[in-house]
Amino acid sequence: MENWREFDREHIWHPYTSMVDPLPVFPVVSAEGVRLTLADGRELIDGMASWWSAIHGYRCPELVAALCHQARTLSHVMFGGITHRPATALAARLVELTPPPLEKVFFSDSGSVAVEVAIKMALQYWQAKGRPARHRLLTIRSGYHGDTFGAMAVCDPVTGMHGLFSGILPKHYFADAPRCGFRDPWDDGDMESFERLLSDHADEIAAVILEPICQGAGGMRFYHPEYLRRVRRLCDAQGVLLILDEIATGFGRTGKLFACEHAGISPDILCLGKALTGGMMTLAATLTTAEVAAGICSKAPGVFMHGPTFMGNPLACAVAAASIDKLLASDWQGRIHHLEKRLDAGLSPLSALSAVKEVRVLGAIGVVEMHQPVDMARIQRQFVDRGVWIRPFGRLVYTMPPYIISDADLETLTRVMGEVVAIQ
Numbered sequence: 001m002e003n004w005r006e007f008d009r010e011h012i013w014h015p016y017t018s019m020v021d022p023l024p025v026f027p028v029v030s031a032e033g034v035r036l037t038l039a040d041g042r043e044l045i046d047g048m049a050s051w052w053s054a055i056h057g058y059r060c061p062e063l064v065a066a067l068c069h070q071a072r073t074l075s076h077v078m079f080g081g082i083t084h085r086p087a088t089a090l091a092a093r094l095v096e097l098t099p100p101p102l103e104k105v106f107f108s109d110s111g112s113v114a115v116e117v118a119i120k121m122a123l124q125y126w127q128a129k130g131r132p133a134r135h136r137l138l139t140i141r142s143g144y145h146g147d148t149f150g151a152m153a154v155c156d157p158v159t160g161m162h163g164l165f166s167g168i169l170p171k172h173y174f175a176d177a178p179r180c181g182f183r184d185p186w187d188d189g190d191m192e193s194f195e196r197l198l199s200d201h202a203d204e205i206a207a208v209i210l211e212p213i214c215q216g217a218g219g220m221r222f223y224h225p226e227y228l229r230r231v232r233r234l235c236d237a238q239g240v241l242l243i244l245d246e247i248a249t250g251f252g253r254t255g256k257l258f259a260c261e262h263a264g265i266s267p268d269i270l271c272l273g274k275a276l277t278g279g280m281m282t283l284a285a286t287l288t289t290a291e292v293a294a295g296i297c298s299k300a301p302g303v304f305m306h307g308p309t310f311m312g313n314p315l316a317c318a319v320a321a322a323s324i325d326k327l328l329a330s331d332w333q334g335r336i337h338h339l340e341k342r343l344d345a346g347l348s349p350l351s352a353l354s355a356v357k358e359v360r361v362l363g364a365i366g367v368v369e370m371h372q373p374v375d376m377a378r379i380q381r382q383f384v385d386r387g388v389w390i391r392p393f394g395r396l397v398y399t400m401p402p403y404i405i406s407d408a409d410l411e412t413l414t415r416v417m418g419e420v421v422a423i424q
């Protein structure tokens, strides 16, 4: 097609865009390592890892090999009544890597669906236990859990992008977001709102759902591990399930393989996605305990009521297993620690700029929070003109690069972030 870019503009929705007056999109023709190549030949250093997912960079040889090998053997088959090695091999890895007692794995095709599945598990569990009144969720503000209806209902009502639908979404409980940052001194007062909501409404609450340690698209905030420990303790005291959404944080991003390890706790239900396949395929998983699984299946209909068409897709499972093996074979912890130091050195000086409210770094995540929202179209162009791919939203200019990024490229990335932030 000659005019594919005009065709795109006329006919294709992009995430959160207008079909009438779309902002420009940049045509990418290939990607390798940490570089995206545009149609005009320009190369951009990727600071986004395609929304947390491409942890090994692009065209990673091990992932390409796993994909090609699997495509020649079994690319897809329905999962109803059938199983295959790629799914079992991946599930075995997930059971081993995630904190005990998570041991039952449900595969789905995107993070939002993994969250829907987690919510449905919690609701079905309480129905089977003869407590159908336990059908609401408790979460914290500034969270983001996806764009489908169940997930939207637990996104922050203001920053979570779904305020428009608030009238028709199920009503859940929202505690204040934790105020204590990851490295701040702990303050007991931080628990007040959560503790009160949980004790006032325990009879109605099926589960607590939150992103552990790092809140992503709802505000890019890092909170204190003690908050998470207290949440676990309070859930146990009330017999409420705990769902942790590690779709963004899983697979090393915060410096631990899973962010809940910062607090030494484990959930009853865990959602994984994004970096699960190293960004090559779409795949997600929801893990739960033997206890929750047994509860769900103890009463009629005796089965868990979900089953996507592309459940356990062999291509995605094979790539995910290869991605996990590559990660574990590397000194990923040393790598993330190194990236954290470099991001901190590169970004911390920006806190002196008048337009900047705060700079925060955790693991391989660097966030520059501005006082004012940025002009998306303008700032995007400023980054591209300087050879860097960063996609800010609202007041947040942030990066979570592929783990393989070189010191020189990371230096360029943070320098350009500084230059661009300074001219807003």
Ligand SMILES: *Cc1c(COP(=O)(O)O)cnc(C)c1O
Residues within 6 Å of the ligand: 110, 111, 112, 113, 115, 144, 145, 146, 147, 211, 216, 217, 245, 246, 247, 248, 273, 274
């Ligand atoms: C991205 C994300 C989701 C949704 O995943 P999709 O694959 O976009 O549906 C859910 N929860 C968190 C924490 C995320 O970062």
